[in-house]
Ligand code: IMP
């Protein structure tokens with residue numbers, strides 16, 4: 001196991017935990033999309049690590065494309081402002097689109113994305129998110145079909161998730177020490 005990074009307060013999900021979650025999700029998606037050829041849309045940049053693992057856990061034919069939206073800047077709070085930084089290269093009309101996200105927090109980013117993709121007349125649009133952040137008294141704006149796990153309302157990094165573009169390469173998911181982001 002990789003040594004814990006000094007900026008990490010605690011490890012929330014180990015590499016083993018992550019592997020178990022991803023293979024369960026892959027099996028669910030394989031079953032649901034049997035006989036179809038879904039287009040997996042990875043939301044850059046956070047979802048790349050999860051997407052790379054997830055596609056190898058799915059056994060039906062699929063394609064992958066990427067979108068980049070910006071909702072966070074370098075901070076830790078959702079700004080509510082979503083900007084398309086990179087659009088899809090694939091035409092999605094008539095396709096079964098599966099949006100792959102790293103973490104669902106307010107859901108503002110995703111609800112915007114879903115609306116935008118729906119307007120292009122795909123056969124279906126669903127969401128697979130590795131994690132959903134549980135916030136007391138608050139429900140995300142989007143109901144994902146596939147959920148890897150629920151995480152508490154603290155700022156987490158690793159497995160693609162960043163703080164100011166750092167820590168994406170940690171193979172596990174950990175809670176960042178509050179002093180690192182200046183609390
Ligand atoms: P939402 O629009 O509030 O759902 O924000 C979703 C996006 O914010 C995710 O795709 C992540 O890029 C980012 N995000 C939300 N929570 C965290 C976190 O705890 N760590 C790192 N990134 C996060």
Ligand code: MG
Pocket residue numbers: 046072162
């Ligand atoms: Mg991010």
